[in-house]
Every structure is written in structure tokens, then in C-alpha cells.
Amino acid sequence: xxxxxxxxxxxxxxxxxxxxxxxxxxxxxxxxxxxxxxxxxxxxxxxxxxxxxxxxxxxxxxxxxxxxxxxxxxxxxxxxxxxxxxxxxxxxxxxxxxxxxxxxxxxxxxxxxxxxxxxxxxxxxxxxxxxxxxxxxxxxxxxxxxxxxxxxxxxxxxxxxxxxxxxxxxxxxxxxxxxxxxxxxxxxxxxxxxxxxxxxxxxxxxxxxxxxxxxxxxxxxxxxxxxxxxxxxxxxxxxxxxxxxxxxxxxxxxxxxxxxxxxxxxxxxxxxxxxxxxxxxxxxxxxxxxxxxxxxxxxxxxxxxxxxxxxxxxxxxx
Amino acid sequence: xxxxxxxxxxxxxxxxxxxxxxxxxxxxxxxxxxxxxxxxxxxxxxxxxxxxxxxxxxxxxxxxxxxxxxxxxxxxxxxxxxxxxxxxxxxxxxxxxxxxxxxxxxxxxxxxxxxxxxxxxxxxxxxxxxxxxxxxxxxxxxxxxxxxxxxxxxxxxxxxxxxxxxxxxxxxxxxxxxxxxxxxxxxxxxxxxxxxxxxxxxxxxxxxxxxxxxxxxxxxxxxxxxxxxxxxxxxxxxxxxxxxxxxxxxxxxxxxxxx
Ligand SMILES: Cc1cc2nc3c(=O)[nH]c(=O)nc-3n(C[C@H](O)[C@H](O)[C@H](O)COP(=O)(O)OP(=O)(O)OC[C@H]3O[C@@H](n4cnc5c(N)ncnc54)[C@H](O)[C@@H]3O)c2cc1C
Ligand SMILES: Nc1ncnc2c1ncn2[C@@H]1O[C@H](COP(=O)(O)O)[C@@H](O)[C@H]1O
Numbered sequence: 001x002x003x004x005x006x007x008x009x010x011x012x013x014x015x016x017x018x019x020x021x022x023x024x025x026x027x028x029x030x031x032x033x034x035x036x037x038x039x040x041x042x043x044x045x046x047x048x049x050x051x052x053x054x055x056x057x058x059x060x061x062x063x064x065x066x067x068x069x070x071x072x073x074x075x076x077x078x079x080x081x082x083x084x085x086x087x088x089x090x091x092x093x094x095x096x097x098x099x100x101x102x103x104x105x106x107x108x109x110x111x112x113x114x115x116x117x118x119x120x121x122x123x124x125x126x127x128x129x130x131x132x133x134x135x136x137x138x139x140x141x142x143x144x145x146x147x148x149x150x151x152x153x154x155x156x157x158x159x160x161x162x163x164x165x166x167x168x169x170x171x172x173x174x175x176x177x178x179x180x181x182x183x184x185x186x187x188x189x190x191x192x193x194x195x196x197x198x199x200x201x202x203x204x205x206x207x208x209x210x211x212x213x214x215x216x217x218x219x220x221x222x223x224x225x226x227x228x229x230x231x232x233x234x235x236x237x238x239x240x241x242x243x244x245x246x247x248x249x250x251x252x253x254x255x256x257x258x259x260x261x262x263x264x265x266x267x268x269x270x271x272x273x274x275x276x277x278x279x280x281x282x283x284x285x286x287x288x289x290x291x292x293x294x295x296x297x298x299x300x301x302x303x304x305x306x307x308x309x310x311x312x313x314x315x316x317x318x
Numbered sequence: 319x320x321x322x323x324x325x326x327x328x329x330x331x332x333x334x335x336x337x338x339x340x341x342x343x344x345x346x347x348x349x350x351x352x353x354x355x356x357x358x359x360x361x362x363x364x365x366x367x368x369x370x371x372x373x374x375x376x377x378x379x380x381x382x383x384x385x386x387x388x389x390x391x392x393x394x395x396x397x398x399x400x401x402x403x404x405x406x407x408x409x410x411x412x413x414x415x416x417x418x419x420x421x422x423x424x425x426x427x428x429x430x431x432x433x434x435x436x437x438x439x440x441x442x443x444x445x446x447x448x449x450x451x452x453x454x455x456x457x458x459x460x461x462x463x464x465x466x467x468x469x470x471x472x473x474x475x476x477x478x479x480x481x482x483x484x485x486x487x488x489x490x491x492x493x494x495x496x497x498x499x500x501x502x503x504x505x506x507x508x509x510x511x512x513x514x515x516x517x518x519x520x521x522x523x524x525x526x527x528x529x530x531x532x533x534x535x536x537x538x539x540x541x542x543x544x545x546x547x548x549x550x551x552x553x554x555x556x557x558x559x560x561x562x563x564x565x566x567x568x569x570x571x572x573x574x575x576x577x
Contacts, residue, residue, distance in 0.1 A: 011480070070458065070476075070485055071448065096444065096461055096478070103445035106414055107452040112539030113413060115443045125543060130442075131335040136548050137342075143539035179457035180487045183473075188481035195479060201576065225576060243463070243498045244477055249331050249439060250355065250497055258576050268332055275551065279574055281567065287558070294551040297570040301559025309564025314577050317568070 002088035003057065004030040007037070007078065007101065008046060009093040015049045017198040018093040020157035022150050023053040027160060028122055029146075030088040033057040034164065035081065037074045039067035047164060054160035061169040065178065071097060072177035075104035077169060082109060087145065089124070094149035095197070102149050111144030116253070118154040118276075120146065132249065132268055133275030152197040153255040188242060194228050196245060200257045201227030202274070204247055207234035208263020208284065208303060215241050217307050218262055224314045230254065230274075232264045248273035262303045266291025283307065319373035319467070319489070321364045322427050323397065324420065324434035324446070326354040327381045327388040331439040341535060342542035343410045344440055346382065353388045356435025358395075359495050362502040363465060364433050365396045371467065374398050376427060380408065380419055386518070393513035394505035400518045401427065407523055410535030413441070417449035419533060422526040424454060430489040431472070436461050436496050447494040457487030463498040 004026035009016040019034070026032035034055040036043040043060035050058055061077045078101065082090060090105070092098035094116045106113040119127035124146045128137045141147060196202065203225060205218035215229070218241075222229045231241040233248060247254055249269035259277035264270060266282070266289055274280070275294065282295040283303045292298045299306050329335045329349030336345040364375045377392045377400035379385050389400045403423050411419070424432060437444040451458030459465075462474035463482065472491055476483045477498065505513070523530055531537050557566050571577045 070460070072452070072458075075448075075452075099444045100448045100458075100460060103413075103448040104452045106445070106539075107417065107449050110414070110539070113445065114540055115441075115445065129548065130337075131440075132331065134335070134548055134550075135337060135545055137337070137545045138543045139540055140543055141540045176455060179451075179491070180459055180485050182483050182485050184484040185478075186481045186483070197479075225571075243496075244479060244481075258571075258574070272331070279576075280551070281570065283563070283567070287556070292556055293553050295556070296554035297567065298553065298556040299559055299563040299567050300556060301563040306559050306563040306567065309562075310567045311564075313565050313568040314571075317572065317577055 002030045003033040005087045005090045007092040013045045018152040020053045022091045024157045035059045037061045051164040055164045058164045063171040065173040070180035071100045073173040079108040089146040092149045094151040112141035114148045117148040132272035196228045199228035201225045202256045203260040204230035205262045206232035206264030212240045265289045321431045322376045322429040323364045325357045327385040328354045328440040337545045354438045358502040360433040362500045393516045394510040405523045407530035407534045411533045412538040414539045415533040421453035432492040436494045451492045457491040460494040462495045
């Protein structure tokens with residue numbers, strides 16, 4: 001069976017969940033081969049996890065050049081690998097970086113590209129959910145191999161232990177790929193919460209939360225449920241919560257098992273980012289708020305009363 | 319500094335959007351079409367750079383004849399002129415083909431800086447900036463929430479999930495921006511009047527030396543096989559808080575095994 005290249009998303013020495021989803025998906029299409037791209041020493045700590053989820057091979061591309069410049073060096077290494085291995089498909093995470101690498105790869109190989117894919121069948125037909133979650137599209141690459149970016153939380157990762165054989169890639173990066181230099185990486189407060197797009201529970205606050213200080217309430221509920229914190233645009237624009245946590249049309253698309261909307265009206269652009277959540281729960285004092293049209297369970301009431309009581313009740317049950 | 323801003327016309331994300339049943343492309347006929355929101359931030363950023371450093375700002379759009387309306391709107395914010403790539407053969411172009419055409423158009427414009435939105439609201443693909451940079455052999459600084467210019471040196475703060483990265487490059491470069499970078503101005507009455515007289519150059523595929531077979535539905539590198547409406551979600555249970563709302567919420571979460 002031909003190899004399916006899975007470009008590993010990782011952070012802080014750990015494999016991200018979307019990678020495990022991609023490995024699971026790749027097994028349906030061929031033999032999964034993980035591609036790790038990063039600075040020296042990146043691959044070793046990821047290897048066990050990649051094996052556990054079925055990677056028969058790990059291609060390790062390690063160089064300061066891969067880490068020190070925006071995506072172009074990674075795309076170059078990947079293009080060479082695709083040319084030398086002729087894989088059955090190439091999967092990347094549908095994240096900012098995943099899409100950007102894919103974009104360059106598509107140009108280099110003159111190969112079609114599908115982004116934000118939530119399913120891929122063995123005949124290469126991909127499923128995408130577009131237009132604020134309202135439309136399901138089946139599509140395929142018609143020039144080249146299936147080159148797709150997979151949206152986090154699209155499927156449940158399943159382990160399938162394999163023994164990954166490590167193959168070291170020769171990384172020589174051309175000057176032309178070193179035009180955008182990363183001079184600094186700043187981590188802004190994140191804490192121990194799961195990442196927004198990968199979390200199985202997301203608790204979001206909107207304008208109704210009222211202030212940055214009150215967002216503690218949203219965080220508290222998120223922590224009790226083991227979830228990530230999200231926010232509506234009204235909340236991020238008002239400075240209640242940092243922009244990278246925005247859910248919706250111009251923010252992140254999330255698809256958790258549980259989405260809790262607190263003081264969010266449910267505007268179409270917000271729904272665009274959370275509509276495909278499995279279960280949706282809302283608290284809003286306006287019984288007519290559109291969020292109730294999609295909530296599996298809604299409480300019409302003041303979030304400053306309902307949320308602390310819910311938090312208390314969860315603590316009691318623990 | 320010679321700046322080109324990429325502006326795409328898209329169906330309004332606040333209204334219902336559809337794909338056409340005949341050829342599976344975005345239905346622009348029935349939609350209310352607007353400037354891709356993120357591109358307004360790119361225009362604003364260009365105007366601020368022009369105010370500080372001088373130079374010229376040109377709008378570049380690839381789109382059907384109806385996109386002319388969005389081009390005028392963009393010009394009413396203040397840019398000097400526009401280039402509209404319009405050709406019937408472009409209908410149904412994939413991202414790869416779009417990047418080929420825009421790169422060819424940029425080849426005629428001699429830009430120091432190409433500014434664009436981080437993503438478009440219709441496709442949400444987020445790929446054009448790097449595709450263009452790859453084709454043009456220039457740097458791409460993408461996902462900027464802040465851009466500073468010092469001579470030919472560009473520095474951005476690139477928003478990431480964990481925080482941000484500081485990334486630098488020399489002009490010429492493509493820079494894509496998020497809506498956190500600025501607050502776009504509203505066109506003034508004077509701006510709207512002035513926009514009517516600003517030059518808009520139409521370019522065809524022939525003008526750009528791109529063959530019709532390389533673009534459009536026939537030249538597309540990916541295809542929509544079929545599409546369907548997702549069944550709308552229906553609301554479930556709704557309770558009014560009469561002092562027990564929080565408890566009821568947790569009871570629901572418990573039956574669903576979340577607590
Ligand atoms: C092009 C474009 C892109 C956009 N992208 C996004 C996006 O990515 N994400 C996004 O979220 N929005 C986006 N928007 C904005 C969107 O249209 C809405 O304006 C926004 O989602 C509203 O946020 P909200 O629900 O928090 O605020 P509001 O609509 O003001 O709703 C606040 C809600 O809180 C309730 N409330 C107030 N106080 C309480 C209380 N004490 N207890 C309980 N409930 C209370 C109110 O009843 C109300 O329903 C976009 C808009 C445009 C035009
Ligand atoms: N047809 C087009 N004409 C002009 N600019 C475009 C076009 N398509 C995309 N762009 C630009 O590229 C950015 C990213 O688009 P996308 O990769 O489609 O998400 C947009 O915000 C626009 O600035």
C-alpha cells in the first residue's frame with residue numbers, strides 16, 4: 001500500500017490531537033507516514049505517540065532553518081519528499097500554518113488543494129462544511145494527488161499500534177525560502193486549558209458577560225468541565241478576552257462534543273464557528289435570542305445567577 | 319511606497335449563501351455581494367502607510383463584472399486607482415488558478431508591498447497570500463495584527479494560538495492582515511464622489527498572457543462533486559430560570575455524561 005503523508009502538528013514537544021485524527025484517517029487510505037518538521041530534536045519526543053496511532057514511518061526533518069522562517073522551508077522539504085515518495089495523499093492540519101504550507105506545496109507541485117476537510121474517503125472524495133455550517137460539499141482534487149487540510153475535531157482518533165521506522169530527511173534550505181524570518185515567539189497567558197480548536201468542551205462568553213473581570217465566571221465553568229474558553233466577537237472587540245479565542249466567521253471554527261454559550265445572542269457569524277458542535281447549551285436572559293434555535297438545552301435567565309449555581313452543582317457532584 | 323491591496327468581492331456572510339445547482343460554484347447572482355470584510359482592514363492599513371510614507375495605493379480585484387461595485391466602494395475609502403481582472407473564462411477558478419492570475423496581474427504593477435486579508439469569508443481558505451508569494455518569489459508575512467515599516471524592512475506581529483510571533487522581511491513582500499490590526503475608516507461623501515472619477519483599469523486574461531484553459535472550471539485543480547444543505551439544527555429543551563436554572567443545566571449535562 002502506498003504511503004499517506006501526515007504532516008505532524010505539534011507544540012511544546014507534544015503531538016496535537018489533529019495529528020492523531022489525521023493518522024486515523026490516513027489508515028483508510030494507505031500506510032500512514034508521519035512527517036515531523038521542526039528544529040533539531042523535534043522528532044524524538046513525538047515518536048511514541050505517532051507509533052501508537054499507526055505511523056509505520058516517521059520522516060524527521062530537523063533544522064534551525066525549519067523553525068526560524070515562516071513556512072516556506074517546510075513547504076520546500078515537503079515538496080521534495082512528495083516527489084521522492086509519490087504518496088497516495090498528503091494530509092495537513094487545517095490550521096493557519098497547515099494551510100499555509102499546503103498553499104505553497106500546491107503551487108510547487110501544481111497540485112489541487114482542499115482545505116477544512118472533515119472527511120476523506122478512500123476514493124479521494126472529501127467532505128467540507130461551508131457557509132457558516134449550512135452547506136455540505138463533496139469535492140475532490142482533479143489535478144495531482146489528494147492534498148487536503150483536515151479540520152481539528154473531525155473524527156475520533158483511534159490507536160493502532162505500529163512500530164515507526166525513523167527516516168531522517170536531508171534538509172537543505174534554499175536562500176529563496178528564507179525571506180520571512182521569525183525573530184521572536186511570545187506566549188501569551190494560556191494556562192493548562194486545552195486548545196480551543198481541539199477541545200472536546202468549549203465554554204464561550206459574549207457581550208452579556210459584561211467585562212474582562214467577569215470572564216472569570218466563564219473560565220471557572222470551562223475548568224470544571226475540562227474545557228477551553230471561547231468568546232464572541234463582541235466580547236473580543238470589547239477587550240473582555242483576547243482575540244485568538246474568538247469563535248466564528250472571523251475567528252476559530254470549533255466542533256466540540258459540548259459547546260456552552262453564555263450571554264451570546266447567536267448571530268449568524270458566531271454560529272459559523274460553532275454550528276457543528278455535537279451538543280449546544282445556552283444561557284441567555286433574552287428568550288428570543290437566536291442561539292436558542294440551535295441549543296439542545298437552553299436556560300432563559302441571568303448568567304450571573306445561573307452560571308455560579310451550575311458551577312456549585314458540578315462541584316457538589318464531583 | 320507602492321502598495322497594491324487585494325480586494326475580493328464575496329457574498330455577504332450575514333445573509334444566506336448558496337452554491338449554484340448547475341455548476342456547484344458560489345451563487346453570486348442571488349447574493350448580496352460585499353467587499354470581503356478582512357480586505358477592508360488591508361485597505362485601511364495601506365492608507366495609513368501612504369499617509370506616513372507617501373506613495374500610491376492600487377486596488378486589485380479578480381472577479382466578475384459585478385465586482386466593479388465593490389471596487390468603487392474600496393476606492394471611496396481613499397486609494398488612488400484600481401485594476402480589475404475580469405474575463406468570462408475565469409468563472410469557477412480554483413485557488414491555484416486565482417493565484418496564477420493575481421500573480422500575473424501583480425507582475426504588471428511593480429508593488430513594494432502587497433496587502434491582503436488573512437482570509438476570505440466565502441472560501442475561508444487562507445491560502446492566497448502564500449500562493450502569491452511562492453509564485454512571485456517574495457516574502458509572505460501572514461496573519462498580521464500589527465505591521466511596522468522602517469525603510470525597506472517590514473516587521474509584523476503574527477497572531478498564533480499561543481500568542482504571537484515577530485516576523486521580519488524586506489520589501490517586496492505580501493502581508494496579510496487580521497481584523498485586529500486597525501479600525502477601517504468609513505468612506506466620506508467627498509471620498510465617494512472622488513471614487514467615481516478614479517481610474518479603473520480592466521485587464522483580460524489575454525492582457526496577462528494567461529491561457530483560458532489554465533483557469534475557470536475546465537482548468538480547475540479541484541472540483542465540487544455535489545453539495546447539499548445541512549439539515550438545520552433544531553432547538554431542544556428551553557427552561558426559564560426560576561431559581562433552579564443552574565441545577566437544571568447541570569442535570570442536562572449529567573444525562574449527556576458531561577459531568
Ligand atoms: C463580517 C463579519 C464577521 C463576523 N465574525 C464574527 C465572529 O467570528 N464571531 C462572532 O462571535 N461574531 C462575529 N461577527 C459579529 C456578529 O454579527 C455579532 O455582532 C456578535 O456575534 C455578537 O456577539 P454577542 O452575541 O456576544 O453580543 P450581542 O449580540 O450583543 O448579544 C449579547 C447577548 O447577551 C445576552 N445577555 C446580556 N446580559 C446577560 C446576562 N446577564 N445573562 C444572560 N444573558 C445576557 C443578551 O440577551 C444578548 O442576547 C461578525 C460580523 C461580521 C459583519
Ligand atoms: N479574486 C480575488 N481578487 C482579489 N483578491 C483576492 C481574491 N481572492 C482572494 N483574494 C485576497 O486573498 C485574501 C485571502 O483569500 P483566501 O486565500 O481566499 O482566503 C483575501 O482576503 C483577498 O485579499
